[in-house]
Amino acid sequence: MVSEVRNNPSAVLRVEHLSMKFGGLIAINDLNFEAKRGDITALIGPNGAGKTTVFNCITGFYKPTEGMLTMTRQNGEEYLLERMADFVITKKAKVARTFQNIRLFSGLTVLENLLVAQHNPLMLSSGYTILGLLGFPTYKKAAADAIEKARFWLQKINLIDRADDPAGDLPYGAQRRLEIARAMCTDPELLCLDEPAAGLNARESAELNQLLLSIRDETGTSIILIEHDMSVVMEISDHVVVLEYGTKISDGTPASVKNDPKVIAAYLGVEDEEVVELIEHAAATGADDITAAVDLLSTEAIQEITETHPEAPAAATAEAAAKPAGPAIKAGATANALAAPRGGTPDNLTLIKGIGPVNERRLNEHGIFHFDQIAAWKKADVIAAEAYLAFDGRIAREDWIGQAKKLAKESQGKPAAKKTGGAK
Amino acid sequence: MADIQSSGQDSVYVKAAREAVITGIIAFGLFFLVIGFRTDQNINNELVLAQRWGLLAIFVAVAAIGRFIFAAFITPSREQAKLAKSKVPAAAKIDRRSLKATVSRFGLALLFTYPFVVILILALIQFAVTGQWSFQSGVQGSLKYVDNFGIQILIYVMLAWGLNIVVGLAGLLDLGYVAFYAVGAYSYALLSAHFGLSFWLLLPMAGIFAATWGIVLGFPVLRLRGDYLAIVTLAFGEIIRLVLINWTVVTKGTFGISGIAKATLFGIPFTPGPTGFAAMFGLPNSGVYYKIFLYYLILFLALLTAWVTIRLRRMPIGRAWEALREDEIACRSLGINTTTTKLTAFATGAMFGGFAGSFFAARQGFVSPESFVFLESAIILAIVVLGGMGSLIGIAIAAAVMIGGTELLRELEFLKLIFGNDFTPELYRMLLFGLAMIVVMVWKPRGFVGNREPSAFLHERKMISSEFTKEGHG
Numbered sequence: 039m040v041s042e043v044r045n046n047p048s049a050v051l052r053v054e055h056l057s058m059k060f061g062g063l064i065a066i067n068d069l070n071f072e073a074k075r076g077d078i079t080a081l082i083g084p085n086g087a088g089k090t091t092v093f094n095c096i097t098g099f100y101k102p103t104e105g106m107l108t109m110t111r112q113n114g115e116e117y118l119l120e121r122m123a124d125f126v127i128t129k130k131a132k133v134a135r136t137f138q139n140i141r142l143f144s145g146l147t148v149l150e151n152l153l154v155a156q157h158n159p160l161m162l163s164s165g166y167t168i169l170g171l172l173g174f175p176t177y178k179k180a181a182a183d184a185i186e187k188a189r190f191w192l193q194k195i196n197l198i199d200r201a202d203d204p205a206g207d208l209p210y211g212a213q214r215r216l217e218i219a220r221a222m223c224t225d226p227e228l229l230c231l232d233e234p235a236a237g238l239n240a241r242e243s244a245e246l247n248q249l250l251l252s253i254r255d256e257t258g259t260s261i262i263l264i265e266h267d268m269s270v271v272m273e274i275s276d277h278v279v280v281l282e283y284g285t286k287i288s289d290g291t292p293a294s295v296k297n298d299p300k301v302i303a304a305y306l307g308v309e310d311e312e313v314v315e316l317i318e319h320a321a322a323t324g325a326d327d328i329t330a331a332v333d334l335l336s337t338e339a340i341q342e343i344t345e346t347h348p349e350a351p352a353a354a355t356a357e358a359a360a361k362p363a364g365p366a367i368k369a370g371a372t373a374n375a376l377a378a379p380r381g382g383t384p385d386n387l388t389l390i391k392g393i394g395p396v397n398e399r400r401l402n403e404h405g406i407f408h409f410d411q412i413a414a415w416k417k418a419d420v421i422a423a424e425a426y427l428a429f430d431g432r433i434a435r436e437d438w439i440g441q442a443k444k445l446a447k448e449s450q451g452k453p454a455a456k457k458t459g460g461a462k
Numbered sequence: 463m464a465d466i467q468s469s470g471q472d473s474v475y476v477k478a479a480r481e482a483v484i485t486g487i488i489a490f491g492l493f494f495l496v497i498g499f500r501t502d503q504n505i506n507n508e509l510v511l512a513q514r515w516g517l518l519a520i521f522v523a524v525a526a527i528g529r530f531i532f533a534a535f536i537t538p539s540r541e542q543a544k545l546a547k548s549k550v551p552a553a554a555k556i557d558r559r560s561l562k563a564t565v566s567r568f569g570l571a572l573l574f575t576y577p578f579v580v581i582l583i584l585a586l587i588q589f590a591v592t593g594q595w596s597f598q599s600g601v602q603g604s605l606k607y608v609d610n611f612g613i614q615i616l617i618y619v620m621l622a623w624g625l626n627i628v629v630g631l632a633g634l635l636d637l638g639y640v641a642f643y644a645v646g647a648y649s650y651a652l653l654s655a656h657f658g659l660s661f662w663l664l665l666p667m668a669g670i671f672a673a674t675w676g677i678v679l680g681f682p683v684l685r686l687r688g689d690y691l692a693i694v695t696l697a698f699g700e701i702i703r704l705v706l707i708n709w710t711v712v713t714k715g716t717f718g719i720s721g722i723a724k725a726t727l728f729g730i731p732f733t734p735g736p737t738g739f740a741a742m743f744g745l746p747n748s749g750v751y752y753k754i755f756l757y758y759l760i761l762f763l764a765l766l767t768a769w770v771t772i773r774l775r776r777m778p779i780g781r782a783w784e785a786l787r788e789d790e791i792a793c794r795s796l797g798i799n800t801t802t803t804k805l806t807a808f809a810t811g812a813m814f815g816g817f818a819g820s821f822f823a824a825r826q827g828f829v830s831p832e833s834f835v836f837l838e839s840a841i842i843l844a845i846v847v848l849g850g851m852g853s854l855i856g857i858a859i860a861a862a863v864m865i866g867g868t869e870l871l872r873e874l875e876f877l878k879l880i881f882g883n884d885f886t887p888e889l890y891r892m893l894l895f896g897l898a899m900i901v902v903m904v905w906k907p908r909g910f911v912g913n914r915e916p917s918a919f920l921h922e923r924k925m926i927s928s929e930f931t932k933e934g935h936g
């Protein structure tokens with residue numbers, strides 16, 4: 039996947055191994071995709087999937103924790119966006135964006151909004167203000183050209199009659215169009231639109247589609263858009279990338295994405311009881327395990343969907359089925375791992391405070407079934423266990439070994455310890 | 463219809479009278495102990511109770527009459543004006559705009575002829591009183607009006623126009639603007655005292671020094687917004703003042719620097735000697751010529767500030783300032799370097815503060831840290847806010863009202879007849895300031911001229927209502 043991305047010369051933007059963490063929250067997790075030149079690429083996913091975070095990383099408003107964002111311009115220049123300041127990305131790499139909550143200069147006129155967007159070329163032609171202040175003709179000509187360009191875009195977005203009104207006075211749909219026109223006035227090669235159809239009615243939404251298609255066809259600008267309105271996405275996009283919980287779950291043409299069971303699962307969601315179960319899992323095992331729990335549930339959901347939609351492609355199902363293979367000991371196990379529980383029945387490890395069902399499953403996978411095994415852990419074993427449990431210092435902090443010793447003693451006293459289901 | 467109208471009018475007066483009585487009672491209750499009695503010590507150090515019924519009566523009467531006038535005349539007329547305004551057709555609005563242009567042209571003409579108009583009026587008054595025509599007496603009498611009113615107001619107009627670039631256009635709240643004024647004044651005072659450089663050389667240098675300090679202030683406050691920005695700029699103003707007080711080797715501390723060289727008119731000094739201005743033009747000796755010269759100098763500097771501001775607003779940098787005031791994040795998304803944009807705003811504003819400072823030093827002939835206290839910053843900012851952020855005409859009017867009003871208080875000797883001999887009206891200037899601010903903020907929350915003029919237009923230039931413009935986030 040990655041090598042394919044790297045070698046593709048027609049990509050205008052390549053996103054490789056992009057990760058963004060806010061403290062403990064992983065907003066984007068190892069995301070790879072590419073946007074082809076002259077394409078409209080749609081980025082979709084449920085709320086909170088990390089779409090806007092991807093945009094903020096591309097346009098420099100966030101510095102990604104990891105990863106590489108390569109912008110290739112038409113003239114072949116390559117820019118690594120993650121290393122550039124936000125305004126330099128627009129100025130040099132020619133990436134422009136709009137915002138989810140419209141950010142127009144509401145006290146400036148519609149025309150002025152478009153002139154502000156041409157700041158950098160105008161700044162040059164005004165000799166960094168000095169020549170312009172002295173009334174040199176180069177600036178006068180550039181200013182007239184800038185107004186002509188603004189007029190062109192105003193005609194295109196149908197706002198020429200309102201050019202001298204304040205931008206804050208426009209109706210919502212017009213403000214959305216104006217924001218797109220303003221972004222286009224920076225001469226971008228990649229236009230990032232954050233929910234351009236949000237709050238538009240059906241007619242306005244159709245007009246927006248026409249506008250975006252004409253931008254793509256007439257100016258050759260590539261477009262990435264975040265959108266919830268599926269009619270927009272399916273109608274105009276050439277390529278769709280689906281995000282859920284910060285990871286890519288599907289990538290392809292609109293038609294193929296539409297039938298992907300993972301996408302359907304993400305959009306239809308899992309059933310309510312399962313969500314409750316998920317929250318209980320999370321509460322019992324600590325927040326670290328939430329991704330594992332989500333994995334579990336989404337595989338279940340896919341199972342259900344494939345049962346109800348037998349025509350859907352089976353690729354995801356195969357992967358899901360292949361997952362829990364059996365109690366084979368995985369790599370990185372601790373020294374005292376067993377191939378199978380003694381006497382066929384493992385101890386209920388969840389009795390140890392801090393071990394939930396998911397961790398118990400992981401421990402079992404790594405050959406830990408009994409309290410005395412944990413009780414016998416040495417420092418190296420703890421480190422090894424922490425590696426696959428993805429904990430730092432939690433085993434020591436919660437004194438798993440001490441708890442296990444006590445429980446091991448108890449279970450020796452009462453060989454048939456009663457198995458309780460819950461964590462506490 | 464007619465009698466309904468008249469009965470409505472009657473009821474307005476009745477209502478107003480009732481309100482006036484109530485107001486009078488409230489005022490009496492409030493002021494009874496505060497104004498009516500005064501504790502004093504007599505010669506034997508005994509506490510005596512002085513009764514001031516007359517003063518109390520004046521206070522109560524002022525409150526009651528004021529309320530009556532307000533309720534009977536001002537409120538109905540305002541309502542009528544509002545009613546009329548909603549009926550005004552579009553054509554009348556255009557008339558208003560051309561009226562505005564006429565007013566500003568007339569104002570400019572008045573500014574240029576002000577000293578001569580004052581001289582003429584004073585001479586005419588002299589003529590009316592004594593019956594003999596003496597132009598020279600008008601010249602002598604004009605000193606006070608040119609200096610105290612003309613020059614003083616224009617200094618504040620210029621300072622406020624300079625601060626307007628930072629606060630009004632870029633939306634960066636600067637409470638330490640007087641620091642740049644101080645930098646300009648001290649650069650002129652020190653460099654002319656130590657190196658004997660002329661005013662005309664030091665004027666631009668003072669501007670450059672102040673602009674440098676503007677950038678020095680700008681760097682640490684780039685990331686700050688709103689209240690935090692205001693506090694840091696305020697601290698900066700105080701730091702400059704404290705340095706001026708404590709760096710006695712250079713600045714002579716609180717003693718200040720005196721005997722600063724005067725400005726010259728192309729090398730012609732304003733001195734009484736044979737090479738002086740008066741002798742060269744064959745005029746009788748007088749200090750007025752220097753004042754009139756200073757008046758035109760500050761007028762020129764203020765108009766330069768206005769001209770540059772107007773030009774800059776049509777440049778990309780000026781639009782970027784205003785865009786920065788509206789939305790900084792959107793600015794960055796359009797490839798505008800907000801760092802340099804903010805720094806240029808600070809530097810440009812500071813430069814005009816520096817010009818005004820060097821003029822101030824040349825006019826006073828003496829500078830001391832006392833002239834650059836926080837109150838000055840507050841007054842300048844108040845003028846900008848009162849005038850309407852971003853509006854040059856509004857700010858000029860605000861400066862004339864606030865500074866002229868303060869000066870006018872000194873002239874109101876007749877108030878002593880009402881409030882007693884130990885009443886000094888100029889001590890109440892802060893009260894006037896506060897009242898004016900409250901009145902303007904209630905009446906026009908965005909200042910005298912809250913509307914914004916667009917910097918470019920396609921079909922016609924429409925004023926932008928203040929409800930759309932933002933104040934900036936600091």
